[in-house]
Amino acid sequence: MMTDIEIAQSVKMKPITEIAETAGVDSKYLEQYGNYKAKIDLSLLNEGSKKDGKLVLVTAITPTPAGEGKTTTTIGLADGLKRIGKNVMVALREPSLGPVFGVKGGAAGGGYAQVVPMEDINLHFTGDFHAIGAANNLLAAMLDNHIYQGNSLNIDPRRITWKRCVDMNDRQLRFVTDGLGGRVNGVPREDGYDITVASEIMAVLCLATSITDLKERLSRIIVGYTYDEKPVTAGQLNAAGAMTALLKDALKPNLVQTLEGTPAFVHGGPFANIAHGCNSVMATKLAMKLGDYAITEAGFGADLGAEKFLDIKCRYAGLAPSAVVIVATIRALKMHGGVPKTELSGENLEALEKGIPNLLRHVSNIKNVYKLPSVVAVNRFPTDTDAEVNLIIEKCKELGVNVILSNVWAEGGKGGEELAKEVVNLCEQPNDFTFSYALEGSIEDKIEAVVKKIYGGDEISVLPAAKKQIAALEAMGYANLPVCMAKTQYSFSDDPSKLGAPENFTVTIKNVKISAGAGFIVVLTGDIMTMPGLPKIPAAEKIDVDENGKISGLF
Numbered sequence: 001m002m003t004d005i006e007i008a009q010s011v012k013m014k015p016i017t018e019i020a021e022t023a024g025v026d027s028k029y030l031e032q033y034g035n036y037k038a039k040i041d042l043s044l045l046n047e048g049s050k051k052d053g054k055l056v057l058v059t060a061i062t063p064t065p066a067g068e069g070k071t072t073t074t075i076g077l078a079d080g081l082k083r084i085g086k087n088v089m090v091a092l093r094e095p096s097l098g099p100v101f102g103v104k105g106g107a108a109g110g111g112y113a114q115v116v117p118m119e120d121i122n123l124h125f126t127g128d129f130h131a132i133g134a135a136n137n138l139l140a141a142m143l144d145n146h147i148y149q150g151n152s153l154n155i156d157p158r159r160i161t162w163k164r165c166v167d168m169n170d171r172q173l174r175f176v177t178d179g180l181g182g183r184v185n186g187v188p189r190e191d192g193y194d195i196t197v198a199s200e201i202m203a204v205l206c207l208a209t210s211i212t213d214l215k216e217r218l219s220r221i222i223v224g225y226t227y228d229e230k231p232v233t234a235g236q237l238n239a240a241g242a243m244t245a246l247l248k249d250a251l252k253p254n255l256v257q258t259l260e261g262t263p264a265f266v267h268g269g270p271f272a273n274i275a276h277g278c279n280s281v282m283a284t285k286l287a288m289k290l291g292d293y294a295i296t297e298a299g300f301g302a303d304l305g306a307e308k309f310l311d312i313k314c315r316y317a318g319l320a321p322s323a324v325v326i327v328a329t330i331r332a333l334k335m336h337g338g339v340p341k342t343e344l345s346g347e348n349l350e351a352l353e354k355g356i357p358n359l360l361r362h363v364s365n366i367k368n369v370y371k372l373p374s375v376v377a378v379n380r381f382p383t384d385t386d387a388e389v390n391l392i393i394e395k396c397k398e399l400g401v402n403v404i405l406s407n408v409w410a411e412g413g414k415g416g417e418e419l420a421k422e423v424v425n426l427c428e429q430p431n432d433f434t435f436s437y438a439l440e441g442s443i444e445d446k447i448e449a450v451v452k453k454i455y456g457g458d459e460i461s462v463l464p465a466a467k468k469q470i471a472a473l474e475a476m477g478y479a480n481l482p483v484c485m486a487k488t489q490y491s492f493s494d495d496p497s498k499l500g501a502p503e504n505f506t507v508t509i510k511n512v513k514i515s516a517g518a519g520f521i522v523v524l525t526g527d528i529m530t531m532p533g534l535p536k537i538p539a540a541e542k543i544d545v546d547e548n549g550k551i552s553g554l555f
Contacts, residue, residue: 003555004108004110004114004555005118005119005554007112007114008117008259009550011116013035013116014257015036016032016034016036016257019255019256019263022261023089023255023291025044025290026044028041029041029043029044031252033254036117036120037120037256039249039255040252040253040254040255040286041252042211042251044286045282045285045286053087053089053292054293054427055288055294055320055321056077056293056295056323056324057297057298057310057323057325058070058073058074058077058295058296058297058298058324058327059297059306059366060328060362061327061332061358061359062300062358062490064332064335064336066329066334067329067331067332068379069327069329069379069409070327071092071108071109072109072110072111072113072114072379072408072409073113073325073377073406073419074090074295075109075114075264076109076406076413076416077325077377077406077419077420077423078258078264078293078413079113079408079412080417080419081423081424082260082262083260083413084417084424086424087293088295089262089286089287089288089295090115090263090264090265090287090294090295090296091253091279091287091296092264092265092267092279093107093266093268093269093277093278093279094121094128094267094268095121096129096195096269096271097129097168098167098170098195098532099532101534101538101539101540102169102532102534102538102540108121111409111412112410112411113258113412113413114258114259115256115257115264116256116257116259119551122555125254125266126254127249127250128250128268129167129196129197129269131247132202133165133167133196135201135243135246136199138242138243139162139221139223139237140162142237142238142239143155143160143162143223143239144186144187148187153226153236154226155226155227156224156225156226157187157189158189159224159229160189160191160224161222161224161225162221162224163194163530164191165193165195165198166193166195166196168195169532169534169538170193170531171533171534173193174193174531175191176193177190192531194530195530195531197271197275198271198274198531200515200517201247203275203518204217204517204518205280206268206281207281207312207313207317207518208251208280208281209317211251214244214247214251215244216240217517217518218239218240218517219235220234220235220516221233221234221515221516222516231476231514233516234517251280251282252282253282253283254266254283259412262413265283265284265286265287266279267283268280268283272300272305273300273304273489274486275308275484275518276308276313276484277298277299277300277305277308278296278299279296281313281317284313284317284319285317285319288319293424293427296309300489302324302362303365304485306366307365307450307454307485308485311436311437311450311482312520314433314435315482316519320431320433321372322426323374323375323423323426325374325375325377325423326363326366326374326375326377328376328377328378328379329381330352330378330380330388330389331344331384333358333359334355335355336354336355336357336499337350337353337354337355337499338351347385347387347388349388352388356392357500357501358492358499358500359376360399361492361501363376363396364399365454367399369453370435372433373426373429375401375402375404375419375423376404377404378403378404378405380406389405404418404422406418406419436449436454437450437482439482442479443470443474443478443521444470447460447509447523448460450483455492455493455507456503457507458505459507460506460509461506461508462509463508463509465510466509466512469512469513470512473521476514478514478516481514481519481521483523484515484518484522485525486522487525487526488526488527488528494508494525495526509523509525510525512524539553539555
């Protein structure tokens, strides 16, 4: 069997000029990066009068090591829509180098449902992440330089919140002491690094709606506090203009293609368990402007990515989705039912019955909390039995939601046609899209709403440090911002070992901090890492290049 990269390399790509033509993008808006990728000039958003296309979100059950195939389904669904004659665009996140070389491998889909050139997308691509890292680290350098040069803003070095970043999993950099080596070499202090995708600048770039908006958001970023506890911003350090200069091209969406020549935007990539986990607002809006259907995805399970897509991104960007696809695999649901990864191939209706409540809670949230029409897409594996498939169909029918078998990994768009037809039907249904909480009210009210309505928890327990932080943020006037929950992706609760659909649990709120530029309050639960480490055998060990420059081992 061919690997993902071998499949991608076996398909002849079309020139990006041809893909742009398919998408209805005039060559004057196209900024080519070689033959197969390009950036789109932002002025295109203001041209023409075509009605915006329908927005379809692809999300999933709570992830397990068995895998779900969300990106693969997103791409296969778009190819399926194209095959049934629809004008469709895809909008995806860019992969981070850290996970590419770590555990996860690439993030450009899989099998015959991929975006290409997958090697470029998984590696440096068009340099967006490098630009974000450079802007992040420029701000860090200007902050430390300000303190060294006399500290006229009265910044307390012990209360600096801004970290440097690097787009690599590097546990050595989580906690560092820097500024050592005498007076001329900086001011000694404890510090640390984040991975680039966890930088607030990534979230800012993905929520910005123009260069002006980007600059305003960057200037609002809080980098630390003064000795008398007043916030200090990037604007006060006069850094926003230079940061915007580094990011002006990164703000433009990247156009690529699927293996079947469907136009795709791959742009931005904030983590979904730290930030809001969606591709950029600019890419989504362009996809809706150009296509009659815009297919996008949000990171991790629906309790994380979809919740943030709907409560943060849609709220800020004024987007209203027409339908939601919830991806599941029978293998993953059996893991939620307590079966170890090594024993997933045999039929096990009892474990499946135990694991299905995880899927049903996600489906119920989309239907009953957000009031959106949805379909369950089951990524079929050869080991899945008819009895197992029928059990899922039966349980979802009780909630009034259809189940479609998806075979896009093996068949590409052909394996997504049935799902495409169901999505077209759902998009014609009226919906009463509603957020899971209102912006009015206290920060604790909003946290509690997410925990009770979306996670199925009983209550929240706010630790004293977090209580103090909430009080300070409300005093600074930030009470009416949405909340961005930083939580384990492996459970509805804040305990990764609680699989399925746990009940009678309390979510402990450890820390609450402000992302004033992005425009949300980050609520930390459990042990959330902003700088991952590499595993015992990193994926990087298997990646190689031959004498002709052909890459192998990249997933």
